[in-house]
Amino acid sequence: MTEKQEIRLAGFGGQGIILSGHILGKAAALFEKRNAVFTQSYGPEARGGSCSADVVVSDGAVHYPKVGKPHVLVLMSQGALATYGGKIRSDGIMLLDEDLVNLEQNAEGITVYRVPFTRIAEGLGKRIVANIVMLGAVTALAGVVGYEAMKQSVLSSIPPGTEELNLAAFQKGYDYGVALAEGKRPAV
């Protein structure tokens, strides 16, 4: 059985965290025909509260649906760092929104990538696509699902008429991630 991959996306309500977890899980389950379980946790607030989206991806059956210590942890708020920062596998990958999350010390063994998800989205004129920028970077850096599957999943999950904006956001995030992986520090 192939080892499971566990991914946690965390931030505050309104950032599109839950939707991005859905898109990630859908990419694996429908567009790569693997098994994926997406679960979420959130408080009673409509927005502004903390929230997280957990996705488990596997080629085998996924019985236990919860994520304990994820392989990939994406943090889009300082509060999310405080809540989830310590819960990551010792060889995990961490992606941060570099303008929103201040991580003073990297834990040993963990690969940290800093991406200005929100600033890149603002550059496209819409801050709300920060989550799609993030998915682009996750696609490039986390090795969970492939580019085409994620792109198809994004396209099938967004409101009609927003394809161009979302694809631009996805591509920007992806390109930024690829550059980071090559050790470059791209300008936004």
Place this chain on the structure above:
Amino acid sequence: MSDKDVLTGEHFIHGDAACAEGGLAAGCRFFAGYPITPATEVAERMARRLPQVGGVYIQMEDEIASMAAILGASWGGVKSMTSTSGPGFSLMMENIGLGMMTETPCVVVNIQRGGPSTGLPTLVGQADVMQARWGSHGDYGCIALAPCSPQECFDLTIHAFNLSEIYRQPVFVMADEVVAHMTERVVIPPREKIHIVGRKKPTGNPGDYLPFDSAGPLPAPMAVAGDGFHVHVTGLTHDERGYPVITDVVQERNVRHLVDKIRDNAHKIISVEETALEDADVVLIAYGCTARVARQVVEDLREKGLKVGLVRLITIWPFPSDLIRRLADRVKAFVVPEINYGQMAYEVERAAAGKAETVLFGVMGGSVHTPEEIEDLVMEYL
């Protein structure tokens, strides 16, 4: 319009949405409900989808009215359902009893959260298991199904409708918050691959029709109001025509019928998933989201060569007493993980009758057992 009721294909949806789609595929065309976390998404989906297929969605003033409305719709000839969670399930109990007494087919989806009372609105519980069985006053038979995945939310909601038509009574889909809010691939088959039980209508002379005839192994066909058959529906103890007869003799026949139609057919209704039971020394009994954890436990411990098996309850009611009784003769212990302080464990203990130990592993709600903690407990009994 009709092609929109069965969304054949692969979907990535949560259990709540899958319950709604299951209802639509089964032919449900009336939903009355009151929103409540974590079942709101069932109603939300129905509110959007029912108008697309010519159905009716009503948001009611509360849950007892919701229950009354779906009973009325059912007597109007339409398959009907509602969804709720613990506090609403409590409120529905009086009219659930009315549904049992009037032998009215319908489906109640209960997405269990932590209780009692308001409890844990957004978090998981499995503590309505006994309420489903005994919640309304008086004696009646109970059918309750416990899905463990969004796919099963779809499949078992259809099955619940079928059983409700065959046995002419409300049937419960007892999901839990984890399964309901979990999103996975759900495959909706082509329409012709889905088994649907339609409503059996009476034939013959309307004057001779007995809507509550209890002579046969199954309830009488159900007339639709307006079809010319004389129908009287009451919550009072009634004779075969449906007219109140307040005597011990008719009560005897009435109640025995309501209980026996399920008890005598239990072997046909009961559904379990058996895993690695052949040589098992310890058997896990689990349902809903907890059954997924139990599957992981069996997989992990079998890899280590340990003799552990699983009975996953797909029907939590009727309970598979015979299976537990047979297993009790040869296993050392039953371990029952559930998200309550002991409900199904009592049923297991009753069936095991002292021949094998029954060990409850209860968590009170808000979280799911981890495989590791169940494994540690199982090891103590191997």
